[in-house]
Amino acid sequence: MRNNLLLIQQISVPLAGIVVGALLAITGCSPKTVTNPPNNAATQATPASTEKATAYQVPVEYYTLDNGLKVVLSPDKTAPIATVAIYYNIGFRIEPKNRTGFAHLFEHMMFQGSQNLGKMEFIQLVQKNGGILNGSTRFDFTNYFQIVPAHKLETMLWAEADRMRGLNITQENLTNQQGVVKNEVKVNVLNQPYGGFPWLDMPQYANKNWHNAHNFYGDLKDLDAANLDDVKSFFKTYYSPNNAALVIVGDFEPSQAKTWINQYFKDIPQATLPPKVDLTEPRQEKEQRFSKDDKLATKPALAFAYHMPDKNTPEYYAMGLLDQILIQGQDSRLYQALVQERGYSGSVDGGINSGLGNMFNYNGPMLWDGSLIYDNNVSADSIIAVVDREIKKLETQGITQEMLDLALIKMRSSLYDQISQLYGFGKADLLASFALFDNDPNRINKLESEFKKVTPALMQKTIREYLRPTNRTILTINPQAKS
Template identity: 75%
Template sequence: MTYKAMNLGTLHFKLKQWRFMNPKTIYLQPIRYTLSWLLLSIAMVLAASCGKEATPTASDTATAAAATTASGTEATANIQVPVEYYTLDNGLKVVLSPDRTAPIATVAVYYNIGFRIEPKDRTGFAHLFEHMMFQGSDNLGKMEFIQLVQKNGGILNGSTRFDYTNYFQIVPAHKLETMLWAEADRMRGLNITQENLTNQQGVVKNEVKVNVLNQPYGGFPWLDMPQYANKNWHNAHNFYGDLEDLDAATLEDVRSFFNTYYAPNNAVVVVVGDFEIPAAKEWIKQYFGDIKSADVPPIPDLSEPRQEEEQRFTKDDKLANRPALAFSYHMPERNTPEYYAMGLLDQILLQGNNSRLYQALVQDKGYTGSVGGGINADLGNMFNYHGPMLWTGSLIHDKSVPADSIVAVLDQEIQRLQREGVSQELLDQAMVKMRSSLYDQMSGLYGFGKADLLASFALFDDNPSRINELEAEFRKVTPALMQKTIQEYLRPTNRTVLIINPQAQI
């Protein structure tokens, strides 16, 4: 299979799309250099000219997956990602996954701390600390980490999610050692000063104002819905940060947070790309091996009670000029049979223009121009979280369409699945879409998508090789299990509905 190289414009668009496809994703916005796009594009072209093998594209995957037989037996091979996994003496987890597709390397460092377990009187603190990680370390001054990556032709970013905070760089392969050294340098000793803290408090507060407070539908539904649907504070607070809490953060808070959660025994380092395993192991031991571990507190109880009644809420939006509606259902526990069944139900009901809800709400009724969402929608995917989660859908619609009409369509489509059952043919079609989605995720951003899954499975399951087991788990799902999952998890009493009431004067 020949790798199809992207030109500079396409690469720039895809990277921009990855960061900004939703204004909801919490990201550090890095300075961008044209050189970064150019060098990575050249790397892609070189890989193509050398005729190297590449990860199949989504269209390739869909074609191959269409070979599924009526009995659900897959004619093509399952995903096989090379995984070498080990732990340093200080507790740092390490995942190495060589990929010769292109002469680039991805370094991803994930810390097992997300906004779900930040201090109760410091909402937004996990995100604030993500910004602090770019303010300098023992050997790299303010902004020098970013400059180091970009002047070597790479790109970088960081984000804060429910259960982790991550940092990554994609660089020419010969700069792998440099990136490992730089990541170890800030894990070893962050430059925590009052000046840096005050500066980043202002940056984050401005980010909240721009992305949420001064935007129509600013927190809808990614920030709003968890607060309405969940009961446990850890899952239900304003994780972007209340402005008063952000102001209240002290220098001692930051130092304590760093010393507690940014320790090697609370992290995983993932390397994906064109590298030699022995060399990578040597560098990781050299730069990370003597960083001291810490006493990491146990994760608090994150469980949610079983929801027994439908919840409905209305939120006024002074900047919105059209109503919007979101619905959420509590998910099955991660890695259970029902969890995988919900992944396939998501494909049937919500993913793509052939999904049941798109066909009903957009094509048949004309209530809206689009409907989107999913499992862990807008803040990741169905694999990169650890605690309770929601399956969520949302749409903006015409004022002439009552919210009850939209909910009625939702109920009709779920009841249709219950009444008619999920046939093996429909299940096979969902598996084709899921398999394509998996390849899409793994090939995203030239190695980062694969690194994201490997890091998540290392952090949460102590088993990054789960990446190679996903297809088999989905294939275990039967029509009977789909019915059982629909009855328990897609019941109206497990649902929360959020209605946006527009207040803007047109």
């Protein structure tokens, strides 16, 4: 459960509480993309410098209710289905100290019943109407979504509004879900080889600010310490309309959807939100190295991570393209050098916000990382030396226009894959993130142009500042089990 809902290459759920239907599984399986990328002609390998085609445009209608609920509508008549996604602006980073894992615990509580739906009846309502659903907790949001036949859209809006209006918060439900979450931690992290590596481990080693560096899954003692007053306060504070974005994607009429949204959500009272948490990280000036014993692992593993540029800066977009050049796909520099040429490992994984999202759905400091499990006769230093050589080549020899064009093609293809994944959920994920964090869901239609502004000179500048060894954290896993 370390992959994310919407990585460039795959879909799954690292911290999901509930899964219904065959398309999603918390065991780490990755459903295949179920629709073709939109506007296939636009994904052809035409060099960016000569491209004349008009970029694909996602329909976006955006407005805010009087109670602060952000609403994004994106009609798509491709299939008679509708996706409803609601994102709350509360994730791991701003959960209370001494209550690690609380944001994730609360995700589970959202399925324990509301004013008009009993325990687990929300799930049954979706399933019996032919739909699927899920929820997950990430760095900066907790999300819930349902994918249903289009004629059941109103039902889903009513159900989401019902639990936003109020949960059935009882000691019995809390105690039950504390046990569920603790078991999830044991099954997916503590009792798995490489459990939590590197998606859960690396932020704790690379970051200095507690909000970015604590155990997001939760220490077992902290999960036990959560009480009923904590839950009630958390719900009242963070699960309010003025801390949320509601997105509808699919086959619906916007005028009818607006009527239903107004009917079910407009009278839910807003909350007084706490001041924003300071998430800033100090500039890293010295390489950090750590090691961790793993009693269940039979081979060593290594992860490296570099602090990212601030989101939405020119360097941020340059890092997105460097990610494509260095680690995404079998044509990437690190895959070729570590797997194809030297055979150190069978794969190299990683990226921006890898394991917990994508480069667009977060709102704070972030890491670009890579990881691999490698043979016992290979040294960690030899792997890092290869990484350094490949990065140094780009810095000293420069980025050619041909390399930049190929990176743009890969980025555009992966972006279209994200938009088209899982019956519209991929599109909803981006729209909700841009609404929550940027107050501009139409950013989804500006991404291509932002990446096209990146020049070879900017990429070299970004390498020098952000891919320097002194901005790096290295974590190695020492295997303790016999092979």
